[in-house]
Amino acid sequence: MIEVTEKTNPYVACFEKSKDSLPGNELPWLASERQKAMDRFAHLGFPTTKHEDWRFTNIKPVASTSFTESQPQEGAFASDPTIGIPLIDTEHARVVLVNGFFRADLSKLENLPDGITVKSLKDALKEDANLLEAHLTKYARYADHAFVALNTALFQDGVFVHVKRGKVIETPLLIFNVTTESAGQIACHPRCLIIAEEASQATVMEAYTGSEGSVYLNNPVTEIYLAQNAVVDHYKLQQESEKAFHIATLQVHQERTSNFANQNIVYGGAIARNDISATLAGEGIVSTVNGLTVGGGTQILDNHTFIDHAMPHCNSYEVYKTVLDEKAKGVFNGRIMVAQDAQKTDAKQTNQNLLLSGEATINTKPQLEIFADDVRCTHGATIGQLDSEAIFYLRTRGINEDAAKSILTYAFAGYVLERIKIETLREHVESVLCDRLPMGDLVRGAL
Amino acid sequence: MAHRSTAFVKGKKVMLEIKNLHASADGSSILNGIDLNVKPGEVHAIMGPNGSGKSTLAQVIAGREDYEVTEGSVTYNGKDLLELSPEERACEGVFLAFQYPVEIPGVGNTYFLKAALNAGRKYRGEKELDAMEFLALVREKMKVLQIDEGLLKRPVNEGFSGGEKKRNEIFQMAVLNPKLAVLDETDSGLDIDALKAVSEGVNALRSQDRAIVLVTHYQRLLNYIVPDFVHVLSKGRIIRSGGKELALELEEKGYSWIQEAVSS
Numbered sequence A: 001m002i003e004v005t006e007k008t009n010p011y012v013a014c015f016e017k018s019k020d021s022l023p024g025n026e027l028p029w030l031a032s033e034r035q036k037a038m039d040r041f042a043h044l045g046f047p048t049t050k051h052e053d054w055r056f057t058n059i060k061p062v063a064s065t066s067f068t069e070s071q072p073q074e075g076a077f078a079s080d081p082t083i084g085i086p087l088i089d090t091e092h093a094r095v096v097l098v099n100g101f102f103r104a105d106l107s108k109l110e111n112l113p114d115g116i117t118v119k120s121l122k123d124a125l126k127e128d129a130n131l132l133e134a135h136l137t138k139y140a141r142y143a144d145h146a147f148v149a150l151n152t153a154l155f156q157d158g159v160f161v162h163v164k165r166g167k168v169i170e171t172p173l174l175i176f177n178v179t180t181e182s183a184g185q186i187a188c189h190p191r192c193l194i195i196a197e198e199a200s201q202a203t204v205m206e207a208y209t210g211s212e213g214s215v216y217l218n219n220p221v222t223e224i225y226l227a228q229n230a231v232v233d234h235y236k237l238q239q240e241s242e243k244a245f246h247i248a249t250l251q252v253h254q255e256r257t258s259n260f261a262n263q264n265i266v267y268g269g270a271i272a273r274n275d276i277s278a279t280l281a282g283e284g285i286v287s288t289v290n291g292l293t294v295g296g297g298t299q300i301l302d303n304h305t306f307i308d309h310a311m312p313h314c315n316s317y318e319v320y321k322t323v324l325d326e327k328a329k330g331v332f333n334g335r336i337m338v339a340q341d342a343q344k345t346d347a348k349q350t351n352q353n354l355l356l357s358g359e360a361t362i363n364t365k366p367q368l369e370i371f372a373d374d375v376r377c378t379h380g381a382t383i384g385q386l387d388s389e390a391i392f393y394l395r396t397r398g399i400n401e402d403a404a405k406s407i408l409t410y411a412f413a414g415y416v417l418e419r420i421k422i423e424t425l426r427e428h429v430e431s432v433l434c435d436r437l438p439m440g441d442l443v444r445g446a447l
Numbered sequence B: 001m002a003h004r005s006t007a008f009v010k011g012k013k014v015m016l017e018i019k020n021l022h023a024s025a026d027g028s029s030i031l032n033g034i035d036l037n038v039k040p041g042e043v044h045a046i047m048g049p050n051g052s053g054k055s056t057l058a059q060v061i062a063g064r065e066d067y068e069v070t071e072g073s074v075t076y077n078g079k080d081l082l083e084l085s086p087e088e089r090a091c092e093g094v095f096l097a098f099q100y101p102v103e104i105p106g107v108g109n110t111y112f113l114k115a116a117l118n119a120g121r122k123y124r125g126e127k128e129l130d131a132m133e134f135l136a137l138v139r140e141k142m143k144v145l146q147i148d149e150g151l152l153k154r155p156v157n158e159g160f161s162g163g164e165k166k167r168n169e170i171f172q173m174a175v176l177n178p179k180l181a182v183l184d185e186t187d188s189g190l191d192i193d194a195l196k197a198v199s200e201g202v203n204a205l206r207s208q209d210r211a212i213v214l215v216t217h218y219q220r221l222l223n224y225i226v227p228d229f230v231h232v233l234s235k236g237r238i239i240r241s242g243g244k245e246l247a248l249e250l251e252e253k254g255y256s257w258i259q260e261a262v263s264s
Ligand SMILES: Nc1ncnc2c1ncn2[C@@H]1O[C@H](COP(=O)(O)OP(=O)(O)OP(=O)(O)O)[C@@H](O)[C@H]1O
Pocket: B025, B026, B030, B048, B049, B050, B051, B052, B053, B054, B055, B056, B057, B066, B099
C-alpha cells in the first residue's frame, strides 16, 4: 500500500497520468524502474529537517509549491538562449536543453570529432536501448533519496554522451540546461548519462541557468560511468534564477585506473543542493571533487559529497570552498567511506569557508567512515572571516579596504578557478565572481 | 659604504611631527607621551628593549585601528595624519616595513605590487603604469636588492624565509618610493649578506627629501645605515635622544644603564 500524502500526491497523480507516454515506456526494465522509483518517492515523501541529510536545508518551499511538469517548447528563442552564460559563441560543441528538453535546433554538434556520440536521451532510448539498459538508473540510487526517485520516475528527456573506446576528445562539450519563463511554476527533471569507454578521454561541462526572477524546480540527475583507464573532466556551473530551486545529483561510477575530476561552481538559486558521489569500484583510481560556492542574500547552498573507496590503492582529492555574504546559509557535508578491503587508500579533504558578514552561517561536517587500517585520510575544515592582518597589510600599501577585501576573497576562490581548464568557462566564472565583489574590476584577470 | 650624514639641515620644514602621543590597546596604555620631529633627509633610529612600544609607534603611524590614540597628535607634511585611513597615508607617501610581514596566500607578489603602485599613482593624479612599464621598474629595483625573479611569481610572503620577507619589504619600499619610511626591525633575522643587501637598498633610497625611521634592537644595522639621530624608547616614552654615538654607548652598556640614569 502506497502512502500518499498531500505533498507527494500531485507527483504520483502526474506519474499515473503520463507513465504510458514517458520516453522509454516500451522498455520493460525502464517502465518497471520508473514505477519502483515513484513508489519509493511516495513512500519517502519530501525530506524534512528531521532527516540527518537535510538537517540544515529546509526544502519546505519546494515541497509546498505545486509545480507543473514542464512541456516541450518549440520555435524561436530569445537572443540569449543561455541566459547569463555567454559561452554560446565559443567554438566548442554544445547541447542546449530548454526546460529539460533537448533542443537540436539550438545545439551545435556537427563539428564533433569521431568517437563521441551526443544525442537526446529520448532518442538514445530508442537507438541505444541495450547500452542504456546497462547503465541508465544503475548508479544514481533513489532508495534513500526522494529527488532522485522523482527524477527517475518522471524524466522526460536529457542528454546521452557516449565516448568510444580509446578515443580522446579534445573539444569540450558544453551542456546548457536552460529554464525559461513559463506559464505557472514548472518542475524539470532532466537526466544525463555519460559513458566513457575504456581508455577514452573527454571534457564535459553542465551549466544550469534560468530566466531572472522565475520560480521553478530543477531536479537534474547525472550519471557518469568511467570504464577502465577512462579520463573525464567534468564541470558543473549552477547559475539558476535567484528564485529557483535546484536539487541535483551527480553520481559517478569509476572502474579500475580511471581518472575523474569535477569542479562544482555554485552561484545561483534560492535553495540549491548538490549530492555529488563517486564510487571507486576498481584499483588505482583517482577521483577529484572540488567546489566553489558563492552565496549572498538569503540563499541556502548545500553541498553533500560522498567518496566511496570500495577498492585498494585509490586516491581521492577534495577541496571545497564557500564564500557567504549577507544572510546566506551554507552547508558542506563531506563523507568519505573506506571499505575494509580498500587498503592503501589516500583520501584528502579540505573545506574552507569564508563568512563576509556576521549574519551568514555555514554548517560543515566531514564524515569519515574508515574500515581499513592501512590508509591515509586527512581532512580539515575552517570557518573564518577575511584575515584582518592581511587587510591592514594591503591597506598600508595604498590599496583601499574594499579593494583589499576583493583581492583576498578572489584569492580565496583562486584554487578552484585555477583548475578550470576550459578557458572561456574560467573567464566567465571569474567574471561572475568579480561582479559580486565590491571592487571586482580591480581583481578581474588577476590570475 | 656609510652614507654621509645629512643631519642639522637648517631651514627645512618638519615632515613628521609627533606631539605628546599616547596610545593604548585593549585598555592598557602602551605609548605614554612620545615627542618626535623628523625632517626630510634625516635618518632616525629608535632603539629600546622588548615591549617598550617601538612597533606600536610604527603601527600607529601606519594607521592600525587596534590602537587607540588617547592623547597627542601626529602631523605629517602639515596634515593631521591620524585623520587619514591607512591607504591614504600610504598614498601620501608613508611606508611601513613590518616587523612581521603578513603572508597572503593566493595573491601573487607582482599583482599585489602593481595594484599598490597604481593605487598610489591614481590617488596622486599620476598616470597608472601599464604591465610593460611596471615590469621595467620592478626589474630595475630587483637588481639593486638582489631579488630573485622567482620571488615575484610567488604569493605575497607565503613560504618566504625570514630573510626573504624582510628583503621583500624593502623591495616594496623601493617600488613604492615613499617619502617617509618606517622600518620595523628590518634587520632582525638577517644573515650578514642579507643585512648588507637590505642596507644597500635603504641607503640607495636615502635622499634629501625622504625621511627614514629605523626601529632596531642592535647597533649592527647602524654600522651600515648611519643614523642622524638615535632615540631610546622605554615604557612608551623616549627617554634619551642623541647622535649616532648613543647607539654605540647602548651597545656597550645595555639599556638598563639609561633606564637607571633616567630614573635617578
Ligand atoms: N594589540 C595589542 N593589544 C594589547 N597589547 C599590545 C598590543 N600590541 C602591543 N601590545 C603590548 O604593548 C607593549 C609594546 O609592544 P610593542 O610590540 O610595541 O613593543 P616593541 O618595542 O616593538 O617590542 P619588540 O622589541 O619585542 O618588537 C607590549 O607589552 C605588548 O604586549
